[in-house]
Amino acid sequence: MTRASLIARLSRFAAMPGRKPSSGVPLETEASATRSAPIRVLIADDHPLVRRGLAAIINMEEDAAVVGEAGDGEEAVMLWRRLRPDVTLMDLRMPKLDGVQAIKRIRAEDPAAGIIVVTTFDHDEDIYAGLRAGAKAYVLKDVQPEELFGCIRAVHAGQAYLQPKVAAKLAQRVQEEPLTEREEQILQLLAEGRSNRAIGQALFITESTVKSHMKSLFIKLDVTSRAEAIALAARRGLVKF
Amino acid sequence: MTRASLIARLSRFAAMPGRKPSSGVPLETEASATRSAPIRVLIADDHPLVRRGLAAIINMEEDAAVVGEAGDGEEAVMLWRRLRPDVTLMDLRMPKLDGVQAIKRIRAEDPAAGIIVVTTFDHDEDIYAGLRAGAKAYVLKDVQPEELFGCIRAVHAGQAYLQPKVAAKLAQRVQEEPLTEREEQILQLLAEGRSNRAIGQALFITESTVKSHMKSLFIKLDVTSRAEAIALAARRGLVKF
DNA sequence: AGCCGATTCCTCCTTCCGGCGGATGTGCCG
DNA sequence: CGGCACATCCGCCGGAAGGAGGAATCGGCT
Numbered sequence: 001m002t003r004a005s006l007i008a009r010l011s012r013f014a015a016m017p018g019r020k021p022s023s024g025v026p027l028e029t030e031a032s033a034t035r036s037a038p039i040r041v042l043i044a045d046d047h048p049l050v051r052r053g054l055a056a057i058i059n060m061e062e063d064a065a066v067v068g069e070a071g072d073g074e075e076a077v078m079l080w081r082r083l084r085p086d087v088t089l090m091d092l093r094m095p096k097l098d099g100v101q102a103i104k105r106i107r108a109e110d111p112a113a114g115i116i117v118v119t120t121f122d123h124d125e126d127i128y129a130g131l132r133a134g135a136k137a138y139v140l141k142d143v144q145p146e147e148l149f150g151c152i153r154a155v156h157a158g159q160a161y162l163q164p165k166v167a168a169k170l171a172q173r174v175q176e177e178p179l180t181e182r183e184e185q186i187l188q189l190l191a192e193g194r195s196n197r198a199i200g201q202a203l204f205i206t207e208s209t210v211k212s213h214m215k216s217l218f219i220k221l222d223v224t225s226r227a228e229a230i231a232l233a234a235r236r237g238l239v240k241f
Numbered sequence: 242m243t244r245a246s247l248i249a250r251l252s253r254f255a256a257m258p259g260r261k262p263s264s265g266v267p268l269e270t271e272a273s274a275t276r277s278a279p280i281r282v283l284i285a286d287d288h289p290l291v292r293r294g295l296a297a298i299i300n301m302e303e304d305a306a307v308v309g310e311a312g313d314g315e316e317a318v319m320l321w322r323r324l325r326p327d328v329t330l331m332d333l334r335m336p337k338l339d340g341v342q343a344i345k346r347i348r349a350e351d352p353a354a355g356i357i358v359v360t361t362f363d364h365d366e367d368i369y370a371g372l373r374a375g376a377k378a379y380v381l382k383d384v385q386p387e388e389l390f391g392c393i394r395a396v397h398a399g400q401a402y403l404q405p406k407v408a409a410k411l412a413q414r415v416q417e418e419p420l421t422e423r424e425e426q427i428l429q430l431l432a433e434g435r436s437n438r439a440i441g442q443a444l445f446i447t448e449s450t451v452k453s454h455m456k457s458l459f460i461k462l463d464v465t466s467r468a469e470a471i472a473l474a475a476r477r478g479l480v481k482f
Numbered sequence: 483a484g485c486c487g488a489t490t491c492c493t494c495c496t497t498c499c500g501g502c503g504g505a506t507g508t509g510c511c512g
Numbered sequence: 513c514g515g516c517a518c519a520t521c522c523g524c525c526g527g528a529a530g531g532a533g534g535a536a537t538c539g540g541c542t
Contacts, residue, residue, distance in 0.1 A: 047361070047382040049389060053294015060297070120288070120361070141288040148290060180518065193469030196499075209520050211500075216518095218500080225528090226499080228434030230471050234482040241475040421488065437529070450490050452530075457488095459530085466498090467529075 038065040039156045042085035044076035044102065045069075045118070046094045054089065054118075061149055073097025077105045080113070086156050090135070092119045092126055100133045107134035114155040118148070123237025124173035127166055137161035177220040184238075186213045191230050191239040279306040280397045283326035285317035285343065286310075286359070287335045295330065295359075302390055314338025318346045321354070327397050331376070333360045333367055341374045348375035355396040359389070364478025365414035368407055378402035418461040425479075427454045432471050432480040 041064055045051045048071070055066040068083050070076035072095045080088060088106070092099035099117060106113050116137040117130040130138050136155045139148060140163065151161045162170070179187065182203075189199045196210045203210070214226070223229045233239045282305055286292045289312065296307040309324050311317035313336045321329060329347070333340035340358060347354050357378040358371040371379050377396045380389060381404065392402045403411070420428065423444075430440045437451045444451070455467070464470045474480045 048385050049298075049359075049382050050291060050294060052298050052386050053291060056297035056301075057290075057293050118290075141290050144289050145293050182519065190468065191472060191475075193464065193466060193472035195466065195468075205519085206521065208522060212520075212522095215500080223434065224500080225434060225436065226468055227431065227436075227471060230468060231432060231434035231482065234432075234475060241472065423489065446489085447491065448528095449492060453490075453492095455529085456531080465530080 036063075038063050039087055039152060040065060040067045040083070040085045041152065042066075042068045042070065042076070042079055042083055042088045044071075044073070044079075044088065044094065044099070045091040046071055047091075050091075057145055058149075058152070064149070064152060071095075073099060073102035076102045080106050081109070084110075087114045087116060087152050089116050089118045089152075092117060092121055092130060100129050103130065103133040103135055112158075114158075116151060116155055116161070121237060122165070122169060123235075124169040124176075125237040127170050128173045131170065138166050139163055140166065179217070179220060179238075183213055183217050183220070186210065187217060187229065187233055188239050190214075190217075190226055191233055191241065277304075279304050280328055280393060281306060281308045281324070281326045282393065283307075283309045283311065283317070283320055283324055283329045285312075285314070285320075285329065285335065285340070286332040287312055288332075291332075298386055299390075299393070305390070305393060312336075314340060314343035317343045321347050322350070325351075328355045328357060328393050330357050330359045330393075333358060333362060333371060341370050344371065344374040344376055353399075355399075357392060357396055357402070362478060363406070363410060364476075365410040365417075366478040368411050369414045372411065379407050380404055381407065420458070420461060420479075424454055424458050424461070427451065428458060428470065428474055429480050431455075431458075431467055432474055432482065 041058055043051050043054050043058075043066055045054065051069045051071070055069060058064050058066050067085055068079045070079050074096045076088070076090065076094070076099075077097070090099045090103060094102070097105075099119070103115050103117075106115065111134070113134075115135045116139060117135045118139055118141060119126065119130075120141045122140055127138050137151050137160060139151055139161070143151075143163065147163075154161045185203060186199055189202055194202065196207050196214065200207045200210045218224065218229065221229055221232050223232055230239075234241070282299055284292050284295055284299075284307055286295070292310045292312070296310060299305050299307050308326055309320045311320050315337045317329070317331065317335070318338070331340045331344060335343070338346075340360070344356050344358075347356065352375070354375075356376045357380060358376045359380055359382060360367065360371075361382045363381055368379055378392050378401060380392055380402070384392075384404065388404075395402045426444060427440055430443055435443065437448050437455065441448045441451045459465060459470060462470055462473050464473055471480075475482070
């Protein structure tokens with residue numbers, strides 16, 4: 001067995017309360033008398049590489065310990081229930097259940113849950129959605145590791161945390177006109193390349209109505225053509241391709 | 242940080258049955274018989290978090306050692322020159338100089354350089370561009386760490402390596418009609434939401450010519466409207482937003 | 483020389499889009 | 513109740529987009 005896979009197996013033991021490693025050696029939490037209990041961290045990210053990497057560098061910190069890893073949203077919620085970590089690092093794009101939904105479910109069970117969104121996406125819409133869902137912090141994967149550690153400690157202490165870049169995007173987002181549900185649906189179908197008629201058929205409304213919504217959509221997005229609207233929606237992360 | 246202390250920290254919360262990692266006893270029992278110098282690895286990724294994480298888990302392997310980290314394409318080329326690593330892990334989206342360009346520069350100096358693209362992007366266009374630039378392997382960040390290690394060893398041994406998923410995308414790409422340079426320019430401007438007239442003005446050609454190119458573009462992409470073309474281009478990674 | 487692909491330009495015609503002006507019903511909230 | 517936002521629909525019209533078809537130039541390749 002390689003050293004890495006050995007450690008991975010062992011950290012899975014650590015992720016299971018009530019179970020002890022077969023050797024019977026006590027967990028080190030009890031051994032460090034002078035230090036207080038480390039911050040228990042759960043990681044949710046669909047990329048094993050990123051997950052392991054994050055876990056590795058977080059575990060290098062004296063006051064933090066990764067207690068579990070989830071590869072999708074459902075697993076994240078389940079593991080959170082079982083482990084009740086102090087802090088959860090959550091990616092947004094994940095299979096089965098996306099990060100925003102996972103955050104909502106966790107927050108429904110514990111409104112004080114400390115969740116940090118860690119993602120590559122800096123679209124203002126993602127930031128807005130993540131924080132609205134109840135995340136305490138939002139950091140991009142371009143943060144310095146030290147800053148992430150600081151963020152973890154801040155969230156553990158009950159504080160919020162935003163990178164300046166993220167805060168700026170959020171400020172931008174809040175001063176944009178929000179789209180109605182119908183407008184979002186139409187924008188999504190528009191971004192799939194459908195014509196007004198096709199959109200109407202998909203939503204069981206007339207082409208006239210589609211045009212009507214399209215009009216307000218253009219005004220809110222401040223564009224003059226559907227192509228422009230698609231380009232803007234792509235930049236802002238308003239639609240999924 | 243030494244490898245031994247790293248392991249010690251990682252195992253703070255989990256005992257290692259049958260082994261004593263921090264005792265100073267060498268762990269390389271399986272590999273020690275035929276052990277040679279470790280594979281020297283250079284990492285290029287614009288996210289410090291990912292870089293450090295990758296470095297941490299690669300350094301856990303007995304036969305590999307990270308000798309350098311680059312945060313952008315220029316740095317990657319410079320560090321490669323200085324270090325001459327056995328294997329380079331290269332992200333595609335990086336500031337200053339993107340991964341494809343960095344690979345080309347390195348390959349220009351040493352056509353035998355072992356470069357592995359490690360990225361989240363599974364667009365067929367990215368895969369094609371990366372391999373055309375001279376990468377020996379292309380893996381997505383959703384690989385299992387063990388598979389990445391296998392890939393590193395394969396490339397070090399002079400072999401190529403492709404994930405099945407990546408190979409399938411590549412096969413798809415080669416049977417698509419390639420776009421001409423002009424068509425790519427027009428597609429890019431189209432994806433920015435410009436009208437035929439605006440595209441013509443940008444490229445100093447008449448609107449008629451734009452329409453003419455647009456026609457062949459639609460045929461090659463197998464679409465019937467500009468909106469569809471934008472949607473397809475976004476999915477395939479043909480354009481940058 | 484002949485062929486082919488890329489690029490440039492054109493006409494004719496139809497369809498669709500986008501801007502203009504409305505209208506109606508529904509539900510919510512002070 | 514009277515506004516307000518939202519969603520649904522309508523006609524009109526000019527202009528943009530898209531389909532069909534042709535044609536000239538240039539460079540490369542056989």
